[in-house]
Each structure stands twice: as C-alpha cells, then as structure tokens.
Amino acid sequence: MQVISGAIQTQMAGSSWIRRMFEKGIELKKQFGADNVCDFSLGNPDIPPPPCAADALHGLAERVAQPFGMGYCPNAGLPEFREALAAHLSVQQQTAVQAAQVVVTCGAAGALTSFFRAVLEPGDEVLCPAPYFVEYGSYCGHFGGVLKAVPSLPPDFQPDVAAIEAAVTERTRVLLINSPNNPTGCVYSQQTLAALAELVNRVNAARERPLFLLSDEPYRFLAYDGAVVPPILPLSPFALVLGSFSKNLSMAGERVGYLVANPAMPDVATLMNAVTLTNRTLGFVNAPVLGQRLAMALLDQGVDVSVYARRRAAMDRVLREAGIRFALPQGAFYFFPEAPGGDDQAFVQALLAQNVLAVPGRGFGFSGYFRLSFSVEDSVIERSAAGFQSAVAAVSGGR
Amino acid sequence: MQVISGAIQTQMAGSSWIRRMFEKGIELKKQFGADNVCDFSLGNPDIPPPPCAADALHGLAERVAQPFGMGYCPNAGLPEFREALAAHLSVQQQTAVQAAQVVVTCGAAGALTSFFRAVLEPGDEVLCPAPYFVEYGSYCGHFGGVLKAVPSLPPDFQPDVAAIEAAVTERTRVLLINSPNNPTGCVYSQQTLAALAELVNRVNAARERPLFLLSDEPYRFLAYDGAVVPPILPLSPFALVLGSFSKNLSMAGERVGYLVANPAMPDVATLMNAVTLTNRTLGFVNAPVLGQRLAMALLDQGVDVSVYARRRAAMDRVLREAGIRFALPQGAFYFFPEAPGGDDQAFVQALLAQNVLAVPGRGFGFSGYFRLSFSVEDSVIERSAAGFQSAVAAVSGGR
Numbered sequence: 001m002q003v004i005s006g007a008i009q010t011q012m013a014g015s016s017w018i019r020r021m022f023e024k025g026i027e028l029k030k031q032f033g034a035d036n037v038c039d040f041s042l043g044n045p046d047i048p049p050p051p052c053a054a055d056a057l058h059g060l061a062e063r064v065a066q067p068f069g070m071g072y073c074p075n076a077g078l079p080e081f082r083e084a085l086a087a088h089l090s091v092q093q094q095t096a097v098q099a100a101q102v103v104v105t106c107g108a109a110g111a112l113t114s115f116f117r118a119v120l121e122p123g124d125e126v127l128c129p130a131p132y133f134v135e136y137g138s139y140c141g142h143f144g145g146v147l148k149a150v151p152s153l154p155p156d157f158q159p160d161v162a163a164i165e166a167a168v169t170e171r172t173r174v175l176l177i178n179s180p181n182n183p184t185g186c187v188y189s190q191q192t193l194a195a196l197a198e199l200v201n202r203v204n205a206a207r208e209r210p211l212f213l214l215s216d217e218p219y220r221f222l223a224y225d226g227a228v229v230p231p232i233l234p235l236s237p238f239a240l241v242l243g244s245f246s247k248n249l250s251m252a253g254e255r256v257g258y259l260v261a262n263p264a265m266p267d268v269a270t271l272m273n274a275v276t277l278t279n280r281t282l283g284f285v286n287a288p289v290l291g292q293r294l295a296m297a298l299l300d301q302g303v304d305v306s307v308y309a310r311r312r313a314a315m316d317r318v319l320r321e322a323g324i325r326f327a328l329p330q331g332a333f334y335f336f337p338e339a340p341g342g343d344d345q346a347f348v349q350a351l352l353a354q355n356v357l358a359v360p361g362r363g364f365g366f367s368g369y370f371r372l373s374f375s376v377e378d379s380v381i382e383r384s385a386a387g388f389q390s391a392v393a394a395v396s397g398g399r
Numbered sequence: 400m401q402v403i404s405g406a407i408q409t410q411m412a413g414s415s416w417i418r419r420m421f422e423k424g425i426e427l428k429k430q431f432g433a434d435n436v437c438d439f440s441l442g443n444p445d446i447p448p449p450p451c452a453a454d455a456l457h458g459l460a461e462r463v464a465q466p467f468g469m470g471y472c473p474n475a476g477l478p479e480f481r482e483a484l485a486a487h488l489s490v491q492q493q494t495a496v497q498a499a500q501v502v503v504t505c506g507a508a509g510a511l512t513s514f515f516r517a518v519l520e521p522g523d524e525v526l527c528p529a530p531y532f533v534e535y536g537s538y539c540g541h542f543g544g545v546l547k548a549v550p551s552l553p554p555d556f557q558p559d560v561a562a563i564e565a566a567v568t569e570r571t572r573v574l575l576i577n578s579p580n581n582p583t584g585c586v587y588s589q590q591t592l593a594a595l596a597e598l599v600n601r602v603n604a605a606r607e608r609p610l611f612l613l614s615d616e617p618y619r620f621l622a623y624d625g626a627v628v629p630p631i632l633p634l635s636p637f638a639l640v641l642g643s644f645s646k647n648l649s650m651a652g653e654r655v656g657y658l659v660a661n662p663a664m665p666d667v668a669t670l671m672n673a674v675t676l677t678n679r680t681l682g683f684v685n686a687p688v689l690g691q692r693l694a695m696a697l698l699d700q701g702v703d704v705s706v707y708a709r710r711r712a713a714m715d716r717v718l719r720e721a722g723i724r725f726a727l728p729q730g731a732f733y734f735f736p737e738a739p740g741g742d743d744q745a746f747v748q749a750l751l752a753q754n755v756l757a758v759p760g761r762g763f764g765f766s767g768y769f770r771l772s773f774s775v776e777d778s779v780i781e782r783s784a785a786g787f788q789s790a791v792a793a794v795s796g797g798r
Contacts, residue, residue, distance in 0.1 A: 001665045002608040004673040005520050012676055044471050048464035057460035057689075064456060065447035070650040072443050106505065106654075109682035117541065121404050138680035142516065142542070209401040251469040253688035255505075266400045274403040277411055281537035283508035288687035289652035290456075 007141075016134050017363025018042070021348075025357045032355055038384035040372040041357040043182060043334070045250040047303045047375075053249070056297035060290055073289050075280040076272070077104025077258075081296045088299055089260050092220070093241060095233040097260055101268060103275050104292060106284045107257040108218050111242040112139045114282060115259055116174070118274040119212065120145040124173040129159040131336065131364030131371075133182050133216075145173070149365045155327040157184035157336065161195040168203060174212045175200060179229060180219040183364045183371035184336040185329020187223055190230040197235035204238055210266070213239045218257075219332040221248040221302050224309055227330045237264040245295045248302045254291035308333050311374040314381040322388035335372045336361070341395035344370045350394045354387030406540075415533050416762025417441070420747075424756045431754055437783035439771040440756040442581060442733070444649040446702045446774075452648070455696035459689055472685045475675040476503025476657075480695045487698055488659050491619070492640060494632040496659055500667060502674050503691060505683045506656040507617050507643040511538045513681060514639070514658055515573070517673040518611065519544040523572040528558040530735065530763035530770075532581050532615075544572070548764045554726040556583035556735065560594040567602060573611045574599060578628060579618040582763045582770040583735040584728020586622055589629040596634035603637055609665070612638045617656075618731040620647040620701050623708055626729045636663040644694045647701045653690035707732050710773040713780040721787035734771045735760070740794035743769050749793045753786030 004012075021041035028037045063069050076082065082099035090097045105111035116126070122144025128136055130149035137147040150163045159177065168175075175196065179188035200213045215232045220243060223229050232239045244257030259275060261268050279286075312328075315335055319326055326337035339347040344360035344367050351358050351370075361369035374381060403411075420440035427436045462468050475481065481498035489496045504510035515525070521543025527535055529548035536546040549562045558576065567574075574595065578587035599612045614631045619642060622628050631638045643656030658674060660667050678685075711727075714734055718725055725736035738746040743759035743766050750757050750769075760768035773780060 001606075003664070003666045003670040004517050008517050008673050008677060011680070012673060046470075049469060053463050053469070054460045057463060058457055061453045061456035061460065064452045070448060070452070070652050071445075072645075072651045106682060107684060109684050111682075113682035118403050118407050135680060139682060142681065207400075246471075252471045253469050253685060255684060255687050265402070267402045271402040274407050274411060278407065281410070281534060282541060282681065283505060283510075283512035283538060284683070285506060285508050285654060286652060288654050288690055290689050291687055 011138060017359050018134070021357050021359050024352065028355055028357070037355045037357065038380050038387060039357045040374065040376060040384070041359050043373050043375060045247050045252060045303070045375055046377070047250050047307055049250045050298060050301040050303060052301060053251075053294060053298060056294050059297070060293055070289055073286050073292070075286050076276040077102070077287060078289065078292050078296070081292045084296050084299055085258055089241070093231040093233040093260070095231065095262060097233070097263060101261045101263050101272060103259045103272055103279060104287045105242070105257045105259055105279060106287050107246060107255040108216060108242050108244040109135070109139070109257070110255065110279065110284050110287070111257050111259040112136070112216070113142065114275050114279040114284065115214065115240070115242070116140045116145055117143050117278040117282060118271065120173055123171060125169060125171045126174045126176055127164060127167055127172050128176045129164070131157070131183050131361060131366035131369070133178065134364055136176060151366065152184070152186070154369070155325070157181065157186040157327070158189060158192050159196065161192065161199065164196065165199050168199070168211070172211055173209070174214050176214045176216065178216040180223055180331025182219065182332055183334045183359070185332050185334050187227050187229055187330040193230055193232055193235055197232065197239065200236050200238050210238050215239065215241045217241055217243045218247050222305055222308060222333065223331040224312060225330070229331065233262045237262050237266070249295065249298055250303050251291065251294065254288060254294065256287050256291040256295045308374070311376070311378055311381055314378055315372065315374045318381055318385045318388060321385060322392050324388065324392065333373055333375045335374065336369050337372070339368055339370050340392045342368055344368055347391065347395055350391040351387065353394065354390050356384050356387040356391065410537060416758050417533070420756050420758050423751065427754055427756070436754045436756065437779050437786060438756045439773065439775060439783070440758050442772050442774060444646050444651060444702065444774055445776070446649050446706055448649045449697060449700040449702060451700060452650075452693060452697060455693050458696070459692055469688055472688050472691070474679040474685055475671070476501070476686060477688065477691050477695070480691045483695050483698055484657055488640070492630040492632040492659070494630065494661065496632070496662060500660045500662050500671060502658045502671055502678060503686045504641070504656045504658055504678060505686050506645060506654040507615060507641050508534070508538070508656075509654065509678065509683050509686070510641040510656050510658040511535070511615070512541065513674050513678040513683065514613065514641070515539045515544055516542050516677040516681060517670065519572055522570055524568060524570045525573045525575055526563060526566055526571050527575045528563070530556070530582050530760060530765035530768070532577065533763055535575060550765065551583070551585070553768070554724070556580065556585040556726070557588060557591050558595065560591065560598065563595065564598050567598070567610070571610055572608070573613050575613045575615065577615040579622055579730025581618065581731055582733045582758070584731045584733050586626050586628055586729040592629055592631055592634055596631065596638065599635050599637050609637050614638065614640045616640055616642045617646050621704055621707060621732065622730040623711060624729070628730065632661045636661050636665070648694065648697055649702050650690065650693065653687060653693065655686050655690040655694045707773070710775070710777055710780055713777055714771065714773045717780055717784045717787060720784060721791050723787065723791065732772055732774045734773065735768050736771070738767055738769050739791045741767055743767055746790065746794055749790040750786065752793065753789050755783050755786040755790065
C-alpha cells in the first residue's frame with residue numbers, strides 16, 4: 001500500500017552516501033572484525049566531552065525536582081542560557097548581541113529547519129557553495145525551498161564569489177555558507193566573507209524581501225596552525241550565525257544549538273519571534289533542558305583539540321605517501337582529496353576492497369573528490385596506509 | 400522588511416489562546432503578586448519526577464565519556480531503549496510489538512510532525528474530534544495537510560462516530576484521536592474506539608492509500624476511579640500510538656516520546672523507515688540521549704498520581720459550589736466546563752477580573768466551554784473558589 005508520500009519516497013530512494021557507507025561499514029566490520037576496517041566515513045566526534053561534564057551532570061541530578069529541572073522551558077531557551085550565550089557570542093562575533101537575538105535550538109539542524117520554515121516561500125532558492133552537507137537540501141525542501149549549489153574553487157575550496165553573484169535571482173532568499181567547511185576543511189577567508197557580505201548588502205539595497213546571509217559554524221572551535229575563523233556578523237546587517245555544541249563538547253546526541261542574528265537587521269524581533277514559533281510548531285518545543293544546562297555550564301570549555309591536530313598530521317603523511325593530492329584542511333576534521341583516477345565512486349570502491357571506508361564527493365554535490373573524516377583513533381589512520389596505497393595502485397592499473 | 404513568510408505571518412497573528420493566557424498570567428502575577436493569581440491556563444506538570452530520576456542521572460554522569468554517552472545515536476533511538484519500549488508497549492497495547500515498529504522521537508510533538516511529513520501529500524486531510532489540542536493544525540499544516548475538526552458530544556465529549564464517518568473524504572489520510580483527552584479529560588470508551596477502528600478498516604478495504612488511525616496518548620497513565628484506557632492497536636492494522644514521558648515522568652523539557660505502529664500494518668517497515676528519515680531530516684536527528692536513558696531507567700515508574708486525584712476532587716468541589724456545569728474528567732488533568740452565560744471568551748474575561756486564568760474553548764476549536772488545568776498546587780484551587788463565584792455572578796448579572 002502507499003503508506004508514505006511521494007516526496008519522502010523519492011528522498012528514501014536517494015538515501016545519503018554517508019549513510020550508505022555507514023551501513024557498508026557495519027557489514028564489513030561484522031565480516032572482517034572492527035580492527036580490520038578503517039572507517040573514515042562518519043563525522044561523529046569520538047573524543048570524550050571535557051571532564052567537567054560529569055561534574056555538571058551530577059549537579060543537575062541534584063535539581064531535577066526544581067522548576068525547569070526537566071519541565072517545559074520557554075520555547076526560545078532557558079532565559080539564563082540565552083543571556084550567557086549572547087555574552088559569549090558578542091565576543092566571538094565581535095558584535096554586541098542581546099538574548100533577544102538568540103534562539104536556542106535542537107542542534108544546528110533544528111536551527112536550520114526552524115529558520116527555513118520561518119522565512120521561505122515555496123519556490124524560494126537557497127544558494128550554497130558546493131561541496132556541501134547534503135542534508136541542507138532536505139532541510140529547505142520540506143518547506144518548498146530549492147537548494148542551488150555553486151561549485152567552489154579547488155584545491156582549497158574558497159567559495160567562488162563571482163559565480164555566486166551570477167546565480168542570485170529574485171527568488172534567492174538565503175545564502176548559506178559553512179566555515180570551517182564540511183567536507184573540505186576550508187576556512188573562508190576574511191576577503192571571501194567580506195565579498196559575500198558586500199554582495200548580500202548590495203542585493204538588499206533594492207529589495208523589500210531580504211536575502212539572508214546564514215553561516216553554519218559548528219566547527220568554529222577547530223582551526224589549525226593558528227588559523228582565524230573571521231566573524232560574519234560585523235559584515236552585514238542581514239547576517240545570522242548558527243552553531244551547536246555537538247562537536248566542541250562532543251555532545252552531538254544531546255541536540256543543543258542556537259541561531260543568532262545581527263541586532264542591526266531590519267525587523268529582527270519579528271524574525272526571532274517567528275523562529276521561536278516554528279521551533280515550537282515543528283515539534284521541537286524547546287531544546288532539551290538538561291543539554292541546555294550542560295552547555296551553559298561548559299560554555300567556555302572544549303574538547304582537547306590537540307588530538308585532532310595530531311590526527312590531521314598523521315592523515316597528511318598517510319595520504320602523501322600514497323601519492324594522493326589534496327589541500328591540507330585548515331579546520332574541521334575532514335580531508336577532501338582528489339580521487340586518484342578521477343572517478344570518486346570508483347576510487348571509494350577500490351578503498352572498500354581494502355576495508356577502508358570513505359564517502360565519494362558526489363555525496364556532497366562535488367564529484368571527482370572524496371571525504372575522509374579523521375575523527376577516529378590514531379591507530380586507524382596508521383593502519384590505513386597500506387590500504388590507500390593499494391587502492392591507488394588498483395585504479396592506476398585499471399586505466 | 401518582509402523577513403518572514405506569509406504562512407508564518409498568519410500563524411503569528413493567530414497566536415494560540417494558551418500562550419495569550421500564559422502571557423496575561425505573567426502580567427497579572429507581576430501586578431498582583433503570584434500568590435494572588437490563580438493560574439489554571441497551562442498543562443505543564445508541576446509534580447517532581449520520581450525520586451529515582453536523580454539516581455539515574457548520577458549514573459549517567461559516570462558514563463558521559465562512553466560511546467553513546469552524549470554522542471550521536473541511531474536516528475530511530477538507542478537500540479536498547481527501543482527494545483525496552485517495545486516490550487513495555489506490547490503489554491500496554493496488548494499486541495506483540497518489536498523494536499522495529501518503534502521510533503523514539505523528540506516528544507509527542509516530534510512524533511506528530513515526523514509522522515505527518517512521512518505520510519501527507521499537500522491537500523490531505525487530518526480528521527480530529529473537537530475540542531482538540533490546537534497545535535495539531537500547525538503540525539500538519541507545515542506539510543500542506545489540512546485539519547478538519549468534527550465536534551464531539553457534550554457533556555462528556557465522546558467522539559461522534561457518525562459525524563466522523565460523514566466527514567471522511569478521499570483526501571482523509573489520518574484520523575487523529577487523543578485519549579485521555581486534552582482539553583476535556585474524556586477517556587474514549589472501548590465502544591467508541593471499536594467503532595472508529597471499524598470505520599477505518601472498512602474505508603481501507605477499498606483503498607490503495609490507507610487512512611491511518613493515530614492515537615495521541617501522553618495522558619494514558621492518568622485515569623481516575625479505576626477507569627481503563629483501552630488499547631487501540633488490537634483494533635486495527637492501521638492503528639498507531641504516540642506518547643511521551645513529559646507528563647508521567649514530569650520531564651516535558653527533555654523531549655522524549657515515541658511512535659509505535661501495529662506490526663500487522665501493510666508495509667509497516669517502509670512507514671517506520673520513512674518516519675526515521677523525517678525524524679532525521681526535519682532536524683530532530685535523534686531524541687536527546689540523556690533523556691532516552693533516563694526514560695529507559697524510569698520506564699516502569701511514574702509521578703505520584705494520587706496528587707492529581709486529590710486536586711481533581713478539590714476542583715470538583717470548587718466548581719460545584721460556583722454552580723458551574725461540567726462532566727467530571729475521567730483522565731488527564733483538565734476540566735472542560737460549560738461557560739456560564741454561554742460565551743466562553745466573556746466568561747474567561749470575567750475570571751481574569753478575579754485574577755483567575757483559564758483558556759476559552761475556542762482556543763481548542765469548541766466555543767461555549769473553557770479549560771482549567773489542575774496541574775497546580777492544591778492551595779491555588781482552594782484560593783480560587785471566591786473568584787469563580789464572583790465571575791459567575793458577574794456574567795449572570797450582565798444578562
């Protein structure tokens with residue numbers, strides 16, 4: 001029988017590459033043992049939360065019976081957490097932000113769907129540099145939005161500002177950027193951000209329905225070699241930032257994130273009220289209270305990022321030794337190398353034959369490359385060296 | 400500027416009555432002091448979680464660094480929690496259910512939106528007895544669904560099966576019921592449920608796209624005087640149940656709920672996979688892990704329901720003494736009395752003048768009645784007696 005809708009049937013048929021590789025990984029681990037598989041397919045932080053997380057949780061256990069202990073909280077988040085976040089983000093974004101411009105959401109994903117529901121009319125376009133996190137398409141598609149991807153410039157994948165400008169139409173409602181980038185590891189430069197902001201400001205000068213500049217920044221804490229992730233809020237009154245505590249506190253399962261808008265945005269209160277409403281009526285209601293309190297207690301803490309830096313160096317060595325070409329990622333925990341032989345799907349298959357799991361670039365809207373997550377034990381990276389070399393040999397021999 | 404969409408602008412203009420009363424309450428409490436206001440407007444459990452909740456949380460604090468401690472978990476929920484829930488629901492619903500037919504969601508609200516997104520085509524109708532929880536309209540409206548309310552039969556508000564049958568069209572995709580009911584406190588009888596299930600089964604005999612029978616049961620644990628809340632799953636292969644731990648464990652802020660389907664439903668696996676997908680792509684990703692583990696630890700526990708029974712008796716006395724007419728609620732923590740004078744909005748205004756907060760029935764799609772939540776301190780109920788009597792006198796004098 002037709003138990004599901006046509007749109008969801010289509011989505012299920014095109015199930016994401018990340019998920020397919022995830023399932024392939026389970027299969028391989030069953031067959032060969034987990035110690036014989038090198039799984040670089042998942043962007044799931046494997047570093048434990050900061051040690052003080054346990055203390056914070058013990059503290060929360062003592063107050064579950066108090067008001068807001070675990071009961072409903074205001075839809076936009078615990079007032080004291082919004083205040084604390086506003087102060088934190090004012091420093092981070094070099095822009096004075098009040099609690100009224102901050103909505104606490106169920107992770108960054110919840111921020112995206114609540115925002116899209118609040119602003120999109122059916123047929124509106126969301127512009128996004130490619131490669132991109134593939135769920136963006138579903139997030140806006142639920143509400144009639146259409147994702148339009150604009151290829152970034154390899155090998156380092158800074159957004160192509162001229163191409164983005166050429167792609168703007170009357171229906172473009174959101175320019176969605178993501179730095180440090182998943183999957184490329186690119187940190188957008190000050191120059192790139194300034195050019196994108198200038199474009200958005202120029203477009204809006206002639207518009208009654210503004211084009212929003214939305215920056216997805218869950219990896220902001222993770223930049224290497226002293227790289228700076230420039231703030232976007234000072235560059236445009238139409239800028240918004242969303243983030244989460246999934247990666248920097250390794251609490252992805254708790255689903256706590258936020259959306260913050262430039263206070264100088266016209267009608268910013270209407271927009272934040274609308275996002276508070278959609279956050280409620282999409283069924284999130286409020287971000288989980290225990291998670292909000294944990295994130296608040298740990299707001300200035302973070303996981304030990306030196307671990308990621310060490311793994312990045314190890315992966316760098318392994319890939320070089322295999323003769324694979326790539327730009328060293330400046331942030332996040334991904335490499336996005338060129339697929340030897342040119343065909344990303346073929347090369348990922350060759351890696352699979354070596355029990356090495358990666359995700360083909362086409363899973364991010366960018367063929368010819370592939371993604372490796374180095375959020376894995378150091379030993380997995382070391383162990384993978386022979387596999388990469390054999391896979392490269394296999395696709396070279398095949399030409 | 401036009402920062403939000405037309406649909407959301409409309410929703411904001413018609414902001415819910417519950418919320419309006421909530422805001423009015425804040426205002427009155429500021430003006431007269433909290434001790435001088437009797438607020439019956441909110442369905443927010445005020446009884447603390449069971450004492451073992453604190454122990455469970457201390458236990459979780461010890462394992463935050465372990466896999467799934469706070470990291471991503473499978474989109475459909477922690478496997479061990481799904482297993483435990485399936486066993487629990489098999490007893491409750493008198494139907495053998497497997498983990499595969501259970502999806503853990505972000506509260507009952509998340510279950511509703513994920514389900515609606517999975518099954519509705521734009522223009523599909525969701526039938527629902529009135530009065531009803533007003534957010535149902537938004538939940539299905541996000542995806543082009545249209546809520547059609549069918550008045551139930553006062554004073555006890557059993558659904559009107561004949562009227563529901565007459566309202567079924569080719570576009571009716573879901574029959575959504577809610578027992579024990581918010582706002583009426585009605586527990587649907589075995590006879591009512593059997594008749595509704597028979598209707599659904601008969602309709603589906605001639606259909607390729609089934610009509611689902613969806614039962615929203617967050618108040619299942621709360622029935623009085625030995626009343627039984629009959630299970631719906633045994634009555635139809637097209638039946639699904641959703642519930643949450645917001646009320647029975649007083650953890651509404653943690654957002655943990657579930658959807659369970661009759662295993663005999665045709666293509667049930669496709670439906671559950673689709674709900675797992677929409678749960679992910681609507682941005683819930685997974686129900687918060689700490690909340691899932693808490694609910695699992697407390698699965699056979701519950702708040703002290705004798706407190707609610709005592710308050711119900713007190714409210715019963717207060718309303719009788721004021722000469723207000725009502726059916727004694729069989730479940731949940733609401734009264735839904737007739738508005739003296741006939742005009743619910745006028746009577747709620749008369750109550751407001753006495754610093755007593757209630758929600759007019761029109762806020763639930765049913766004018767002429769009003770809702771009182773007795774999830775409040777006993778003292779508030781006692782204190783309200785004079786206010787009810789004065790309000791009744793005021794509207795009687797006004798006629």
